[in-house]
Amino acid sequence: MxxxxxxxxxxxxxxxxxxxxxxxxxxxxxxxxxEKVYKFLRKRENRTALIDDVVEATDVEEDLILKFxxxxxxxxxxxxxxxxxxxxxxxxxREGKLCSHCESDIKSQVKQMExxxxxxxxxxxxxxxxxxxxxxxxxx
Numbered sequence: 001m002x003x004x005x006x007x008x009x010x011x012x013x014x015x016x017x018x019x020x021x022x023x024x025x026x027x028x029x030x031x032x033x034x035e036k037v038y039k040f041l042r043k044r045e046n047r048t049a050l051i052d053d054v055v056e057a058t059d060v061e062e063d064l065i066l067k068f069x070x071x072x073x074x075x076x077x078x079x080x081x082x083x084x085x086x087x088x089x090x091x092x093x094r095e096g097k098l099c100s101h102c103e104s105d106i107k108s109q110v111k112q113m114e115x116x117x118x119x120x121x122x123x124x125x126x127x128x129x130x131x132x133x134x135x136x137x138x139x140x
Contacts, residue, residue: 033060034068041079050081 005016007023014023022030036058040046046057055062066084068074076082076094083092086099088106093099098106 030064033058033064034073036060037065037068038074041074047079048081049079051083054082 002015002017002020004013006012007014007026009022009026012023012025014020020027037054037060040054040058041049046053049057051062051065054060054065065074069076069082069084074082083094085091086093086102087097088102089099091099091101096103
């Protein structure tokens with residue numbers, strides 16, 4: 001079941017669902033913008049266009065074009081110069097959310113944290129294993 005919400009683009013009230021995140025009027029405008037972008041990219045001479053070229057030629061916002069790419073409506077395999085920014089550093093990428101450099105950096109940070117936690121656990125275990133010896137003299 002949907003809930004009432006304001007459209008993030010025009011502030012109109014609409015029923016928001018998991019599939020519908022903008023009002024009907026903005027959805028229609030998005031579809032028209034998609035058609036403009038796709039019609040531009042379908043032309044043979046425009047297949048190597050950069051994202052800035054697409055924005056300039058179609059007057060469609062870059063964020064909306066990136067939304068089309070991320071949602072899979074524009075297949076990057078057909079357009080070699082298109083991509084979207086890495087979520088961490090902003091480098092242009094073609095798949096996933098992170099570039100290979102940021103991904104390997106995060107993985108190495110996670111491994112370092114795991115090593116530190118393992119070392120910390122080992123130290124705690126060593127402290128808990130300390131043996132206390134008491135000397136009890138024999139009775140005479």
